Amino acid sequence: MVSDEELMMRVAAGDADALQELYQRHAPRVTAIARNMIRDSDAVKDVVQDVFLRVWRTRSYNPALGPIAHWLAVVTRHIAVDHLRRAKPHKQVLQLEVDPRAPSDAPSDAALLRADLARALRAIRAEERDVLVLAYVHGMTLREVADRLQIPLGTVKTRLHRGLRGLRQQLAEYPEVEP
Secondary structure, eight states, X not given: OOOHHHHHHHHHTTOHHHHHHHHHHHHHHHHHHHHHHOOOHHHHHHHHHHHHHHHHHHOOOOGGGOOHHHHHHHHHHHHXXXXXXXXXXXXXXXXXOOOOSXXXXXXXXXXXXXXXXXXXXXXXXXXXXXXXXIIIISOOOHHHHHHHHTOOHHHHHHHHHHHHHHHHHHHTTOTTOOO
């Protein structure tokens, strides 16, 4: 079996078959890294394609810096971050609108729970609420939340923890809701 380093030397010489072999070996890991950073499957495919396109075009791997798998992981992360930066920004509105009435004007259990949750969210600090809404309503990763709010990842984690604790305290006041 040909080593990754030998394949990279062949890619540097313009061998498309060597690039195909590298793709076969490393595309699953590159895809997994991209999928951890980006939710959209089409965008993940674009990132994977861009990674191997960069391998083909730049041929900048330096074997003295470590294994090819590590280098590809770094390249993947950089390209995924670039993709996230170029992606259409999410709406800036973080308000959670809840209609506590069911269509029949008779409140359902779900509607009552949504109303309780909306009241609890309004009772916690805005910074914590923003993190909770972005993470749990919009489905963003903590890294995406940090990038979106332009705050450190550690701050996002702290606000998430405090926000969840605040929600638990607020919801403890409602006997029908078990936090």
